[in-house]
Amino acid sequence: MKNIALRCATAISAFGLAVSLAGTDAAASVMMPAKQIIVCEFAVWRGGTYKYANQQFVPDVASRIGYLYSGTIVWADQHAFPHRASGDMVRELTGSGGGWVWAKHLVRTGRKCLPL
Incomplete structure (x- = not known):
């Protein structure tokens, strides 16, 4: 009888753990997308800069x-x-048509950063 009670308790706790973990993953995926990109406004300075195709x-x-x-x-x-x-x-121009530039040629403006 003691063995059956132990097996039931183990099965119930395993089921509860699985349900709680599944709920956490589901809630996390709804609240926070995996690949959220935040972009900020920058002004080009130091005479300008070239834009390149990759990092x-x-x-x-x-x-x-x-x-x-x-x-x-x-x-x-x-x-x-x-x-x-x-x-x-280097910085990626994610919100401005793509491309990469030297970060030292960009300066942040006073505007807030926004999700893309």
Whole structure:
């Protein structure tokens, strides 16, 4: 009799744990999307900058996809990422048509960052 009670208690607690974990995962996925991107408004400065196709670009003519003049307003990822070859930081222009620029050529404006 003691063995049956122990098995029932174990089964009930395992079922309760499974239900509680499933509920947590479901609630978390509804409340917080996995790939939420936050973009912030930046102004281009220091005379402007070239726009490149990917994060680990080689800064030469072939990899350029555009030019941003000084004073241009862009929406970029709030986080900067390291450029392996140079050690400098780069930002993705997520909210402005894509592309990558040197982070040192962007300065934050006073506007709030927004989810994309």
